[in-house]
Amino acid sequence: xxxxKKMGWKELSGGDVLEAGTAKAFETGDWRTERxxxxxxxxxxxxxxxxxxxxxAVIVKDGRVMGIDLVHCKGCGICMTVCPPxxxxxxxxxxxxxx
Amino acid sequence: MPGIKTAKTGNEAIAExxxxxxxxxxxxxxxxxxxxIVQIFSQFVADGKVHTExxxxxxxxxxxxxxxxxxxxxxxxxxxxxxxxxxLMYEMLYIAAGLRLxxxxxEVNRTLSSPINIHGDHSDTMGARDxxxxxxxxxxxxxxxxxxxxxxxxxxxxxxxxxVIVNADGFIISHCMEVIEMLEDGVAKDYVGEYNPDRxxxxxxxxxxxxxxxxxxxxxxxxxQEVDAMKRAGRVILEVGKDFGKKFGRExxxxxxxxxxxxxxxxxxxxxxxxxxxxVVDELRxxxxxxxLVKLRIYRPFPxxxxxxxxxxxxxxxxxxxxxxxxxxxxxxxxxxxSALYESEKKPHIINYVYGLGGRDIDVGDIKKVYTTLxxxxxxxxxxxxxxxxxxxx
Numbered sequence: 001x002x003x004x005k006k007m008g009w010k011e012l013s014g015g016d017v018l019e020a021g022t023a024k025a026f027e028t029g030d031w032r033t034e035r036x037x038x039x040x041x042x043x044x045x046x047x048x049x050x051x052x053x054x055x056x057a058v059i060v061k062d063g064r065v066m067g068i069d070l071v072h073c074k075g076c077g078i079c080m081t082v083c084p085p086x087x088x089x090x091x092x093x094x095x096x097x098x099x
Numbered sequence: 100m101p102g103i104k105t106a107k108t109g110n111e112a113i114a115e116x117x118x119x120x121x122x123x124x125x126x127x128x129x130x131x132x133x134x135x136i137v138q139i140f141s142q143f144v145a146d147g148k149v150h151t152e153x154x155x156x157x158x159x160x161x162x163x164x165x166x167x168x169x170x171x172x173x174x175x176x177x178x179x180x181x182x183x184x185x186x187l188m189y190e191m192l193y194i195a196a197g198l199r200l201x202x203x204x205x206e207v208n209r210t211l212s213s214p215i216n217i218h219g220d221h222s223d224t225m226g227a228r229d230x231x232x233x234x235x236x237x238x239x240x241x242x243x244x245x246x247x248x249x250x251x252x253x254x255x256x257x258x259x260x261x262x263v264i265v266n267a268d269g270f271i272i273s274h275c276m277e278v279i280e281m282l283e284d285g286v287a288k289d290y291v292g293e294y295n296p297d298r299x300x301x302x303x304x305x306x307x308x309x310x311x312x313x314x315x316x317x318x319x320x321x322x323x324q325e326v327d328a329m330k331r332a333g334r335v336i337l338e339v340g341k342d343f344g345k346k347f348g349r350e351x352x353x354x355x356x357x358x359x360x361x362x363x364x365x366x367x368x369x370x371x372x373x374x375x376x377x378x379v380v381d382e383l384r385x386x387x388x389x390x391x392l393v394k395l396r397i398y399r400p401f402p403x404x405x406x407x408x409x410x411x412x413x414x415x416x417x418x419x420x421x422x423x424x425x426x427x428x429x430x431x432x433x434x435x436x437x438s439a440l441y442e443s444e445k446k447p448h449i450i451n452y453v454y455g456l457g458g459r460d461i462d463v464g465d466i467k468k469v470y471t472t473l474x475x476x477x478x479x480x481x482x483x484x485x486x487x488x489x490x491x492x493x
Contacts, residue, residue, distance in 0.1 A: 020306035
């Protein structure tokens with residue numbers, strides 16, 4: 001819940017986040033030092049990466065991997081690790097090389 | 100309303116109160132001298148006398164964690180422990196208070212190791228005094244039974260929402276059989292009422308996050324809410340204690356005054372020793388000595404303002420602590436009582452006695468000596484020894 005004006009203790013709700021799904025509004029993509037590059041041609045759409053991604057950052061549509069949500073991807077590389085070696089559809093590339 | 104007269108040990112009295120409260124979840128791990136509480140209670144579970152989900156866990160750290168989880172989910176949850184068990188919960192105690200979970204936990208006071216010792220003193224709960232838990236202390240099984248029931252009302256009060264520890268002196272209260280008056284089951288159930296939390300995690304209509312990361316920008320404000328709740332708890336404790344008196348004839352406050360108002364010398368003490376000291380006061384009064392006593396019931400929140408008002412008129416006051424801060428001075432209550440009186444224009448000479456560590460007995464003779472010293476301090480206006488130790492061999 002990004003807000004410019006910070007609430008005082010008398011107006012705050014006690015320690016709770018009262019909306020669901022607020023993590024979506026928080027950009028964690030800027031923590032990333034390595035970016036997963038997904039190769040659609042090599043991808044066998046086993047969806048292992050989608051299952052294992054701790055940030056739900058693998059975008060899937062109609063059972064097919066469409067790419068990575070870079071606003072939330074922290075660059076942990078789990079998707080690359082679980083991608084079957086013979087497919088090898090995900091590579092981690094340092095962000096520095098991409099800029 | 101007439102209750103049921105019955106003979107119960109302190110542990111049995113607690114277990115009976117828990118049976119009547121019939122919490123949704125009890126998670127516990129046994130430890131002397133509190134073991135019987137959950138042992139008896141688990142029998143109630145096995146016999147179908149309560150609808151409680153009993154979770155036998157592998158440690159007190161887990162006991163408190165499971166109790167907190169259940170409470171956060173929306174259940175009325177309880178546990179009970181003592182000494183090392185409470186120490187093992189330490190990390191969780193702060194979290195329960197910070198998450199504002201209204202857990203009620205009977206605690207049988209036993210010293211902390213080392214040297215290893217299973218007997219009673221207050222060092223265990225004194226270690227948790229800054230954890231954000233309300234602490235109620237009891238002189239006997241009757242107060243214990245009544246206070247466990249009241250604790251539910253206090254903890255769950257909308258202005259409080261803090262966890263409560265109800266203390267019983269190890270063995271002296273926990274294992275001593277006394278006649279107590281219990282409420283009838285239905286009356287007790289009505290008294291504690293239904294638990295209707297205003298927010299709980301299993302409420303799928305109002306999803307929310309509990310215990311989220313709270314850094315430099317908000318932690319302080321949330322901690323202040325906890326501090327404020329503890330300040331407000333005093334008023335709620337008084338209301339609940341008064342209401343209990345109106346309903347059942349036994350009224351409770353933040354402390355109990357015993358022949359204090361016209362006293363010149365007095366003792367401030369907590370727990371079972373207050374009973375012994377009252378006998379000494381009676382005897383001294385018989386001899387014309389203006390002796391009095393204050394039994395502190397609510398240790399957290401500490402009634403700073405109220406106590407200062409009650410004690411200011413005395414000539415000499417002895418604070419009896421069943422624990423030592425090990426800070427180079429003396430006991431916890433002594434420091435806080437002195438602090439409470441610091442701003443009073445008129446105040447007594449205050450001395451401190453540490454007593455009963457590791458279950459060391461304290462008797463009428465010991466307490467008489469304290470009053471004799473108080474008489475000397477009152478008449479001479481001089482304190483020879485600020486902090487002393489009762490029953491300690493040199």
